[in-house]
Amino acid sequence: MVIEFKDISVVVQGPVQAYHGRAQETGITHKCLQSIREHLPGATIILSTWAGQNCEGLEPDLLLLNEDPGPTISSYDAQGKPGYLNFNRQLVSSAAGLREVKTPYAVKLRSDNFLTSSDFVRAQQAYPQRCLADSLFQERVVVNTSYFRRYCDGQKVVMLPSDFFHFGRTMDLLAIWDIPLFKDLPFDEERRGHPQHRGAPNTCPHAEQIYCNTWLQQLSADVPYLEHRHHATPEMLEYWDRFMASNFVVLEPQQIGLGLIDRFIPRSKRPNEISHLDWLLFYKKYCDSSYPASNVELFYSIGWRRLLKMPLSHLKHRLKQGK
Template sequence: MSIDFKDISVVIQGPVQAYQGRSQEPGITHKCIASIRTHLPGATIILSTWEGQDCHGLNPDILLLNKDPGATIVSYNAKGEPGKLNFNRQIVSSAEGLKQVTTPYAVKIRSDNFLTSNDFVAAQQAFPARNDASKLFTQKVVTNTSYFRRYADGQKIVMLPSDFFHFGLTEDLLKIWDIPLFPDREFDPTKAGSPQYRGAPKVGPHAEQIYCNAWLRKLDSTVPYLQHRHQNSPELLAYWERFIASNLVVLEPEQIGLGLIQRFIPKSKRPNEICHQDWLLLYKQYCDPSIAISKFDIFKTIGWKRMCKLPFSYIKHQLTQIKK
């Protein structure tokens, strides 16, 4: 079944100007909108941003000026100074935009990314096999390998998908983004003088892990609360890999047709990130044994780099923990 572009809405979420803590390439949101008009003619464009943002010259079909929830306090350092991340800004701009969608399919894209093709539309249905016991989405959701990490500090980790780009059924994207806002972390005076954050004194989860853990626990009550970055077990890793194979289609940016601004483009593929071949191997293992992919195929591209770099990353992390 082919998907007609008129059955797709594109939610562009985030700021269209720089603000404190978030730089912005001038004119990038104009470029994003123009690229959608070029590569998805007939699709509905929804720009979901903040009150006070200068949207002059932008021409989305729907413009949402959300009330800015502000940055979220997620930590305190030893001096009691708060650390903030844009958790709720991303949730509000994504979820409120998706709630305006009336088409069966939707794209969620950052306001500082853009399209270079529409290849992701066909790719969404190119891998139909599922592991029935692991299905949490109605259909597959296409996502991006950039910042989709399989390793951190030389160790395999779980629940760290990229949040740059999603394409799939609107109902499935809402499963990811329509989650409760995160409350500010309250300062605990009994822990004054020590860092306070989720998982302390172990290494805290990455922001993407915290997002993913929240929506995955909403979909499946058996998923544990992720206390720290490296929390893992053979059972949890297998669960995460089955989920990836059965519910996602993980593609390189060029396979999606996703354009990234310069600061997101590495000089070479990062060994700690998933690659499309990694995902294909999981898809073969859990969904479709007929897929032609092997571990040696991965070794020839990114595997040998991992063998060289990951052990050093692990040793460096262990030494850092000892110094603490």
């Protein structure tokens, strides 16, 4: 099946100018919208941002000025000082935009990213085999490898996909982003003097893990609560690999046609991130045993660096934790 650009809406979400705690490259949202017009002619553009943002010169097909929910208290240090994350800001702007989509397919794109091609449209249909028992989405969702972590602190982790870019069926993207807003973490007076966060005293999950665990639990009753960042039993690791194999297409930014601002571009591929070659091996193992994915190619591209760096990262983490 060929997906036509007119059947795609692009939800550009987030701020269009800098605000406290969030730097923004000047003119990046203008560049983002122009890139969509260039590479997806005929697609609908929905800009979902905040009331009070200066949107002069931006010309989306639909502009949503959402009420800013503000940051969410997600932790307290030993002195009781709160720590904040933008959980609800991303949820509000993403979900509000996706709810307005009228086309069968949608893209969720950060307002500080842009497109360099439309290659992701073809890639979404390029891996037709799926394991029915593992398929929770109607169709595959294309995701980006940047900040999609396979390892944290030298240990394999689960449920940590990148939130930069999603492309797939609109209903599948809504399943990811239209989830309940997070409440501020209440302060526990009995734990004063100790850090407080999800999973304490273990390391708190990354924000992307908390998002992912939430929407996965809404899709399936079999998904366990992720207790902390490194909560990854053998069963959970296999579940996550199987889920990725049948529900995602994991691509490098250049394979998607995703442009990143300078601060997101590493000098070389980060060994703790998943790679497209990793994902191809999952696809071969769980979906299509005839697919020509290669462990040798993975080793020579990034596997050897993992063998060197992951044990050192794990040791550094253990020393930091005093274990």
